Amino acid sequence: NAGVTQTPKFRILKIGQSMTLQCTQDMNHNYMYWYRQDPGMGLKLIYYSVGAGITDKGEVPNGYNVSRSTTEDFPLRLELAAPSQTSVYFCASSSGRAGYNSPLHFGNGTRLTVT
Amino acid sequence: DAKTTQPPSMDCAEGRAANLPCNHSTISGNEYVYWYRQIHSQGPQYIIHGLKNNETNEMASLIITEDRKSSTLILPHATLRDTAVYYCIVRAHNTDKLIFGTGTRLQVFP
Numbered sequence: 001n002a003g004v005t006q007t008p009k010f011r012i013l014k015i016g017q018s019m020t021l022q023c024t025q026d027m028n029h030n031y032m033y034w035y036r037q038d039p040g041m042g043l044k045l046i047y048y049s050v051g052a053g054i055t056d057k058g059e060v061p062n063g064y065n066v067s068r069s070t071t072e073d074f075p076l077r078l079e080l081a082a083p084s085q086t087s088v089y090f091c092a093s094s095s096g097r098a099g100y101n102s103p104l105h106f107g108n109g110t111r112l113t114v115t
Numbered sequence: 116d117a118k119t120t121q122p123p124s125m126d127c128a129e130g131r132a133a134n135l136p137c138n139h140s141t142i143s144g145n146e147y148v149y150w151y152r153q154i155h156s157q158g159p160q161y162i163i164h165g166l167k168n169n170e171t172n173e174m175a176s177l178i179i180t181e182d183r184k185s186s187t188l189i190l191p192h193a194t195l196r197d198t199a200v201y202y203c204i205v206r207a208h209n210t211d212k213l214i215f216g217t218g219t220r221l222q223v224f225p
Contacts, residue, residue: 059214101147107158
């Protein structure tokens with residue numbers, strides 16, 4: 001099992017560019033999540049999905065979009081990159097509902113810089 | 116929303132037990148308490164979770180008070196590699212979201 005795999009590991013974007021952060025998991029988990037972590041801060045939930053075709057907003061969804069067409073993949077899209085989106089992005093998955101006896105499994109993150 | 120309160124930082128001598136406290140006074144009856152840690156900027160690592168009974172695994176022990184308003188993570192013999200930020204997390208009420216706070220930065224010294 002590879003677990004949760006995120007690509008790319010690093011990326012530099014210019015203001016206004018767009019990109020997709022990829023996340024895939026091979027554990028057949030229904031639940032997937034995107035978090036961002038700014039320097040010295042805790043993780044903030046951007047979007048999450050409870051299954052293929054179903055997504056919902058987290059704490060900080062503005063400026064991002066997601067889709068969940070398969071169980072395995074949960075890409076995060078930035079349409080018009082802004083310096084405020086400079087952060088480390090973590091994808092996670094769980095077999096059941098978060099907080100209900102189902103630990104989250106995290107990827108190793110994507111470090112994004114917008115200049 | 117349910118949330119947790121942790122001290123921002125703690126120190127522990129190598130080989131001694133590290134006891135990390137967490138308050139979660141608004142937790143609901145069916146919400147688990149989770150502990151994760153993050154070393155440098157790696158992805159958070161799951162440690163342990165529990166509902167109302169004390170739990171132990173190969174990494175740590177979790178002690179939850181009877182009223183479930185607080186808990187303590189115990190690393191029985193801390194090593195330098197346990198230096199990390201430790202997060203105590205509960206689920207936001209009536210949602211599928213786990214909300215992270217800023218955690219406790221544990222420094223283990225020789």
